[in-house]
Amino acid sequence: MPHDHHDHLSPSGHPYRPDDDHPLTYWQQMEIAVRELLIEKGVTTAAAINAQIEAMDARSPAHGAAVVARAWTDPDFRAALLEDASAATRGMGFDIGPMRLIALENTEHIHNIVVCTLCSCYPRNLLGLPPDWYKSRAYRSRTVKEPRKVLAEFGVTLPDTTTVHVHDSTADMRYVVIPQRPAGTDEWHVDDLAKLVTRDSMIGTGLAKSPDAA
């Protein structure tokens, strides 16, 4: 597809999708038609569609970070989260939806990493929409085969004494990783701890930030 706006970046620093400023595509034409038909048939309303978009936009890794930081500081919550992450996160007010959420705790000896080899299942109700790489063929193919090489591409090198557990999501259940709490944060407030928790650390392709990097 021709594209002559390579230099244009959005406010977040990412390039705009070519679709934004280009002639109507066939699939956009279909989206408009489908949306209008659904509204006319009474399946939904324009307001409901906008509300759904706003709800999705409001979800972000910050929600997951709040969950992780609480698990680091509240032993009862940590136990509840590991027992039933859907219920525990709902208890914090997050709309987790019908999908089963499973929390995976990293330890000194175990590092968890999440992938969806069959499609691109992701804990979207907690963390928001997945990053583009999570949906890529390369990530989906290689993570189950050579997780340490994949981790190295994300800048994560684990000692040989750490066992890597790879978890393959399904359409009906999603994983969220609880990264290890960084050393030197013993006295930290839960809200400050949450700032150390990155999106990638909850997918398992990253670690929580160290206190000096925060």
Place this chain on the structure above:
Amino acid sequence: MTDNHPFTGQRWHDMGGGAAGTIPTGQHDFSLWEKRVDALMIIASSQGHFTVDGLRRVLEDMGEEAFETMTYYERWIAAVNQNLIEAGVYTTAELAQRMTAVAARGATYGEAASE
């Protein structure tokens, strides 16, 4: 594409373990039309017009070529549409008529999306 090959017990979408290159690091902001596709999927499925399995069935049947040549939400709107037609929410004739009307409104998404 892959349908021309003998079945090996693993369909094209079952990518785990396959050979692949470096993980792409590029990230794009979701555009409005993509967010709308996402919202339509959530709303229509939550009302029982189809399930996530129905969505995936169409995505998987679209084949590997679609995965390589269409963007994520292009594949999704195709799958949502197929499921809604199968569910009887609207007909192919209604869709065709509406898509023609949409295209007649203007050459850009913004023009075509405003009635």
